[in-house]
Amino acid sequence: MKKLVAVMMAAGLLGTGSAHAQSSTSGQFNVSVTLTSSCTLSAINDLAFSYTSFQSGTANATGGGYSVSCTNSLPYTFGLQSGTGTATPPGASTISVTDNAVNLAYQLALSAAGGTGNGSAQTYSVTGSMAGNQAGTCSGASCSNSAATNKRHTLIVNY
Amino acid sequence: MKTLERAMLAVLAVAAGGAAGAAVGGTAGSLDVTIQLASSPSVCLSRSLADRTGAVVQVACPSGQFVAIAPARGLVGAQGSTFRYALGGVDAGWIEGDQPLAQWGTVTALRVVDLDRQRLPVEMLVSF
Numbered sequence: 001m002k003k004l005v006a007v008m009m010a011a012g013l014l015g016t017g018s019a020h021a022q023s024s025t026s027g028q029f030n031v032s033v034t035l036t037s038s039c040t041l042s043a044i045n046d047l048a049f050s051y052t053s054f055q056s057g058t059a060n061a062t063g064g065g066y067s068v069s070c071t072n073s074l075p076y077t078f079g080l081q082s083g084t085g086t087a088t089p090p091g092a093s094t095i096s097v098t099d100n101a102v103n104l105a106y107q108l109a110l111s112a113a114g115g116t117g118n119g120s121a122q123t124y125s126v127t128g129s130m131a132g133n134q135a136g137t138c139s140g141a142s143c144s145n146s147a148a149t150n151k152r153h154t155l156i157v158n159y
Numbered sequence: 160m161k162t163l164e165r166a167m168l169a170v171l172a173v174a175a176g177g178a179a180g181a182a183v184g185g186t187a188g189s190l191d192v193t194i195q196l197a198s199s200p201s202v203c204l205s206r207s208l209a210d211r212t213g214a215v216v217q218v219a220c221p222s223g224q225f226v227a228i229a230p231a232r233g234l235v236g237a238q239g240s241t242f243r244y245a246l247g248g249v250d251a252g253w254i255e256g257d258q259p260l261a262q263w264g265t266v267t268a269l270r271v272v273d274l275d276r277q278r279l280p281v282e283m284l285v286s287f
Contacts, residue, residue, distance in 0.1 A: 037183050044190040052197045064190065074183070087187035102196045126190060136196045145194040156187045 039070035039117065039159045047128045051104060053136050061106070061128030068124065068157055070117025076159035077114030078124070084152050091156040101148035103137040106130040108153060117159075126155060 047061040070076050079091015093113065098105040111125045137143075145151055271281040 039184075039186055041186045041188045044188050046191040046193055049192070049194045050197075051194060061192070066188065066190075081187075084189055087185070089185050097192070099192070099194055102194050104194060104196060106192065106194075108192070128192060130194075138196050138198055140198070142195065142197040144196070145192075148194075151192045151194075152189050153192065154187055154189050156185060158185045159183050 035071070037071040037074045037117075037159065039068055039074065039076055039157050041155070041157050042067040042069075042121070044126065044155055047108070047126060049104075049106060049128060049130050051130055051134070051136065053134070053138070055132050057132050059130040059132070061130070064126035064128060066124060066126070066155065067121040068115070068117075069119070069121045070115075070159060072117055072119045074117040074159055075114065076117065076157055078110050078112070079156040079158060080108055080110065080126070081154040081156060083150065084154060087154055087156050089156050090158045091154070095153065097150060097153070099145045099148050100150050101137075101145040102143055104130060104134050104145075114158075 044066040045063040047064045049059055049061045051059045068076065077090060079089060080093070080095045081087060081091045082095045082097055094107055094109045096105065096107045107129050109127045109129075111127055115122055115124075266284065266286040271283075
């Protein structure tokens with residue numbers, strides 16, 4: 001008796017499976033991605049000169065470091081611009097300035113002309129040099145250019 | 160202190176006629192240049208008007224010395240700190256008015272004083 005039931009159940013199951021057979025179909029679709037390349041520029045450290053009137057050698061500034069983070073493989077270049085007016089790309093590789101507070105001439109340059117983005121922060125610097133044998137203007141033993149109106153300049157990242 | 164100024168500069172780059180095809184955009188930031196100027200202790204700075212009669216000459220040194228220019232003794236009627244003179248010939252002597260003289264010059268007396276009075280003043284008579 002038990003064997004008979006087992007046989008019948010097996011047949012029933014087979015019958016049900018045949019009546020409800022599953023099928024499938026498929027489609028394909030694309031994922032479109034539009035990537036807008038960009039670069040971000042960190043804050044730029046100020047440059048600082050320490051100079052003694054009529055010193056014989058060139059004075060080099062400290063500071064000037066900054067970093068740029070750009071899209072992978074995106075080439076970029078740097079440019080300098082005197083003052084804080086509207087940035088006009090691409091800028092110059094060097095600029096010469098005479099400080100209007102202490103009357104000392106200096107030159108700013110770039111540690112690199114540019115680079116290629118790698119998705120991470122890449123560090124560079126603005127360099128500064130001040131020729132020797134300049135008198136400068138100072139009514140006391142020492143002066144700073146804190147009152148200068150032309151001490152701020154612009155770095156441009158072109159990409 | 161450092162204000163990050165950002166601006167999309169793509170339009171400007173294209174307008175500038177650069178590599179428009181490659182230029183995508185841009186960003187900019189600013190930096191300050193600070194200068195600390197110290198006067199050299201071995202150098203005296205002066206602002207003089209020594210080419211004028213009655214000139215005031217001021218020479219200041221960080222170490223404390225200064226240079227004073229004063230009329231020399233015996234030059235009666237002289238005013239100021241520099242004096243015109245003539246050399247040689249029958250017309251030798253002090254110039255009066257616009258009297259033309261072939262050889263003339265200027266003389267002045269300098270006294271360098273140590274403000275700390277550690278040394279005696281140095282006096283010089285200079286002609287040029």
